[in-house]
Amino acid sequence: MASLKEKLAAKIPPMQERVKGILKEHGEKKLSDVTISQSYGGVRDVLCMIWDTSLLDKFEGIRFRGFSIPELQAKLPKAPGGSEPLPEGIFYLLLTGDLPTDADVKEVTEEWRKRSALPKYLLDMMNAVPKDTHPMTQFSLAILQLQKDSVFARKYREGINKKDYWDPMYEDTMDLLAKLPAIAAYIYNRSYKNDKQIAPDPKLDWGGNLAHMLGVKDPAFMELMRLYLVIHSDHEGGNVSAHTCHLVGSALSDAYYSLSAAMNGLAGPLHGLANQEVLRWIMDLMKTLGGVPTKEQLSKHIWDTLAGGKVVPGYGHAVLRKTDPRYTAQREFALKHMPDDDIFKVVSMVFEVTPDILLKQGKAKNPWPNVDAHSGCLLWHYGVKEYDIYTVFFGVSRALGVLAQLIWSRALGFPIERPKSATTEWVENFIKGTAEKD
Numbered sequence: 001m002a003s004l005k006e007k008l009a010a011k012i013p014p015m016q017e018r019v020k021g022i023l024k025e026h027g028e029k030k031l032s033d034v035t036i037s038q039s040y041g042g043v044r045d046v047l048c049m050i051w052d053t054s055l056l057d058k059f060e061g062i063r064f065r066g067f068s069i070p071e072l073q074a075k076l077p078k079a080p081g082g083s084e085p086l087p088e089g090i091f092y093l094l095l096t097g098d099l100p101t102d103a104d105v106k107e108v109t110e111e112w113r114k115r116s117a118l119p120k121y122l123l124d125m126m127n128a129v130p131k132d133t134h135p136m137t138q139f140s141l142a143i144l145q146l147q148k149d150s151v152f153a154r155k156y157r158e159g160i161n162k163k164d165y166w167d168p169m170y171e172d173t174m175d176l177l178a179k180l181p182a183i184a185a186y187i188y189n190r191s192y193k194n195d196k197q198i199a200p201d202p203k204l205d206w207g208g209n210l211a212h213m214l215g216v217k218d219p220a221f222m223e224l225m226r227l228y229l230v231i232h233s234d235h236e237g238g239n240v241s242a243h244t245c246h247l248v249g250s251a252l253s254d255a256y257y258s259l260s261a262a263m264n265g266l267a268g269p270l271h272g273l274a275n276q277e278v279l280r281w282i283m284d285l286m287k288t289l290g291g292v293p294t295k296e297q298l299s300k301h302i303w304d305t306l307a308g309g310k311v312v313p314g315y316g317h318a319v320l321r322k323t324d325p326r327y328t329a330q331r332e333f334a335l336k337h338m339p340d341d342d343i344f345k346v347v348s349m350v351f352e353v354t355p356d357i358l359l360k361q362g363k364a365k366n367p368w369p370n371v372d373a374h375s376g377c378l379l380w381h382y383g384v385k386e387y388d389i390y391t392v393f394f395g396v397s398r399a400l401g402v403l404a405q406l407i408w409s410r411a412l413g414f415p416i417e418r419p420k421s422a423t424t425e426w427v428e429n430f431i432k433g434t435a436e437k438d
């Protein structure tokens with residue numbers, strides 16, 4: 001058995017005991033009350049889900065198993081000669097709660113390399129999809145097609161004991177994660193590069209290989225992809241992609257069904273698709289204004305966007321109330337590697353101008369940039385200019401967090417999710433005090 005799996009196996013029984021103890025002693029304690037506004041308003045701030053891999057603070061931003069992004073940049077293993085953390089390391093950390101050594105990370109790289117080949121039946125399906133199908137649709141379809149080989153689904157049919165669910169879930173997760181970079185690159189090269197596919201380099205790590213298979217030669221791009229794949233991996237449990245994976249998985253749908261569903265949520269413009277929308281919005285404004293705008297021109301463009309009943313993509317957040325540290329990490333990368341890039345200049349100017357405007361407009365609860373405000377300009381700089389692919393890279397990364405949690409959800413025996421709903425008539429009766437309860 002690989003040592004990552006052994007380590008996980010050893011951590012499961014004590015964690016099961018911990019949760020059992022909490023439920024036995026404190027199960028009836030209240031975590032939150034729910035108002036009518038919250039029920040109509042997207043369930044904001046209602047604490048009703050357990051997600052162990054990461055936690056979001058509305059001012060500080062995300063911590064992955066307790067570590068901030070700068071801490072991860074310092075503590076996670078790097079590629080030889082590199083300075084950005086390896087995604088294999090964040091997966092190890094999310095899954096076990098422990099910082100990996102170089103050897104631990106090497107083992108994950110090797111494990112994923114062994115499982116990375118795309119089966120012919122998958123390529124046949126992918127080749128049958130019209131090339132102008134949105135890359136996120138192609139990505140979700142590819143993940144779903146691989147369900148044919150789900151170890152969990154097979155074991156369930158064979159009658160596996162529920163205490164062993166986590167094991168085939170781990171196997172499916174490793175098989176699936178191993179293939180995601182190749183799937184993303186296959187979609188990109190097929191839709192945008194005349195199907196000129198690039199074979200993986202067995203000497204490269206997971207993120208480095210994604211960069212390589214996209215056909216970008218600059219070594220800084222490999223570093224960017226490693227950082228990108230680390231910072232997008234997890235954002236606690238309530239966001240649409242994470243929650244979808246959790247919800248679908250709770251029906252004992254396997255990792256393929258759960259991740260494919262999560263990707264359909266990530267493909268919404270208020271969630272992950274915002275990264276392509278940011279670049280589209282910036283390119284439109286540069287086209288209209290003939291290049292890098294003045295601050296006055298930019299302000300007018302933002303006000304026009306708002307007046308048109310549209311959102312400023314990349315700004316605002318359902319939880320965060322400060323600049324997203326994932327934005328800051330990408331800004332620092334840009335300052336180091338591409339300070340004179342024109343699109344970076346526009347992104348920086350949008351950062352200077354937008355929060356004041358959103359505050360003046362007085363609607364958005366958070367006027368600050370989120371992760372998606374920055375990622376596109378970095379990808380564009382290195383030549384990945386087809387922005388409809390951007391959310392697929394987000395999806396490759398998000399899989400690390402949501403699948404690590406999915407394994408733990410099965411290990412801890414979380415039941416099928418089934419929140420209660422009410423009708424508007426019931427709410428009106430509740431207000432009058434005449435609603436029947438239960």
Ligand code: CMX
Pocket residue numbers: 239269270271272273274306310311312313314315316317318319363364365366370371372
């Ligand atoms: N531009 C314009 N208006 C905005 C806005 C923005 N960036 N952010 C919020 N608002 C508006 C909302 O549309 C809402 O308007 P109405 O009252 O007319 O419905 C009002 O401000 C209040 O919204 P909120 O409570 O501040 O924000 P929500 O929690 O409802 O939504 C989010 C959060 C991210 C969907 C929203 O800020 C938004 O649409 N941002 C732009 C899209 C985006 O960048 N999404 C990516 C988020 C990160 C990710 O998941 O990847």
